[in-house]
Amino acid sequence: MLNRIRKVLKEEPGETFPVAAIETEMADLGKVTGFNEEMIENVLEYTKGGSRTFLTLTLLYDQIDFGSIQYHQDHIFPSSLLDEDYLLDNGFDRDKAKAFDAQADRLANLQLLTGRENEAKQDTPFEEWLESQDESFYDRHLIPTDPETHRIENFDSFLEQRSELIRDELQSVLGPVEH
Known part of the structure; x- marks a missing residue:
């Protein structure tokens, strides 16, 4: 999981922290990132x-x-x-x-x-x-x-x-x- 998050951090363009991209990656791994x-x-x-x-x-x-x-x-x-x-x-x-x-x-x-x-x-x-x-x-x-x-x-x-x-x-x- 950490490797995939690192990859997102390296590949995401822009100056802001890529929260949405990390959440998407974690969801693909079956990990929960919020509460429902x-x-x-x-x-x-x-x-x-x-x-x-x-x-x-x-x-x-x-x-x-x-x-x-x-x-x-x-x-x-x-x-x-x-x-x-x-x-x-x-x-x-x-x-x-x-x-x-x-x-x-x-x-x-x-x-x-x-x-x-x-x-x-x-x-x-x-x-x-x-x-x-x-x-x-x-x-x-x-x-x-x-x-x-x-x-x-x-x-x-x-x-x-x-x-x-x-x-x-x-x-x-x-x-x-x-x-």
């Missing part, structure tokens, strides 16, 4: 614990010092409160309990917190824990501002709205999305 909507949708399906998940989360935070502070992948809505049995015991119907449990580890329910923040949060319900955060928390963590989405019974709406915020942020960070 399908790729972003696939990223939104990442789940807790994966190295790609952590990497994706790091793209969403611009004010984090990754060199000196260890960050945890934290469930925004605690996974213990999204457990199917817990939800059934607390009056949720079986279908909703099963759906919430299945979505607990999705990227849209994850955020990066310092170890200290994560330990302090523990299994505190999101709606309650959010009250202790300042206004900048919403923007910093891409949290929907609609207070109804902060209630566990509206977890599905929270995921939809936060997925949209993440999608927009990824497009902003990664550049234009190919259609």
Whole structure:
């Protein structure tokens, strides 16, 4: 691949860098040079614990010092409160309990917190824990501002709205999305 890119660099006339020609050459080799909507949708399906998940989360935070502070992948809505049995015991119907449990580890329910923040949060319900955060928390963590989405019974709406915020942020960070 590098030989073919070098060849493009040598053969392309002009004073500007031949981005389009390199992208064409890479596409001929089957290499992806950009992001499309399908790729972003696939990223939104990442789940807790994966190295790609952590990497994706790091793209969403611009004010984090990754060199000196260890960050945890934290469930925004605690996974213990999204457990199917817990939800059934607390009056949720079986279908909703099963759906919430299945979505607990999705990227849209994850955020990066310092170890200290994560330990302090523990299994505190999101709606309650959010009250202790300042206004900048919403923007910093891409949290929907609609207070109804902060209630566990509206977890599905929270995921939809936060997925949209993440999608927009990824497009902003990664550049234009190919259609």
